[in-house]
Amino acid sequence: MRATIEYDGTAFAGSQVQPNARTVQGELEEALNRLMGERTRVRLAGRTDAGVHATGQVASFFVPRHGADGGWPELRRRLNGILPPDLAVRSLGAARADFDPRRDARWRVYRYRIRANGAKHPLDRHRTLEIDEPLDVAAMQAAANRMVGERDFASLGADGHGRTVRHVAEVRVRRRGDLVEVRVTANAFLRRMVRSIVAVLLAVGRRRLAVEDVDRLLAGSGRALAGRVVPAKGLTLERIVYAADNRMNQPRRRRTALSTTTKGMTGEQGT
Structure with a gap:
């Protein structure tokens, strides 16, 4: 099932x-x-x-x-x-007898919620990170765009098997009032990779990092730039996409199945 x-x-x-x-x-x-x-x-x-x-x-x-x-x-x-x-x-x-929810997954979609400008919503306190500063969402999106594609994310996560290349299909930053949401879609994730990505984007949004610093970070020369991961409470596993799912449910930018170079990546080690 x-x-x-x-x-x-x-x-x-x-x-x-x-x-x-x-x-x-x-x-x-x-x-x-x-x-x-x-x-x-x-x-x-x-x-x-x-x-x-x-x-x-x-x-x-x-x-x-x-x-x-x-x-x-x-x-x-x-x-x-x-x-x-x-x-x-x-x-x-019902599912086919050999269905494996981890190995058969094509994309995983995570969402991270942030309340900016000191906004406080008690009913959201267990699923949203609250910060006092305003955020430059345009700069965050510019930095996010530099993370899209098949890249080595060793600076933004860890994997017990040593393989750190992942295929990120999309990173979207959207503001709705004082709520900022970051959605990350990838074939698989390293341990704490999503929370590390959000930490970097927050640093850019607070103007503590430049957009261009993302390139150095991904190149491995600026690992310290990543800083601490953001708290777990703002993160939600939103969707798992399978090849047999309706085409309209695929990530917007890339609706094709993964290339053969990514088939060995079977899932995240925790995010």
């Missing part, structure tokens, strides 16, 4: 199962075990760090024939009745 899930990451230690920690995968597996009466293994499309949210995480798991009695809507209703309030299944349906 393929499920799209949503969660508030505030109280989770991350998405992937960890010993003695509350995780998204752990809660899903526990709920399925209770519902099906047998051990069920869940696979996730992307690994998210503690505090990172999701509206479009994708999971796969096997459901025995008796578990689907009543159809997918009924199964979804029953599963959501067991899951905790900060985790829900948004959609549920």
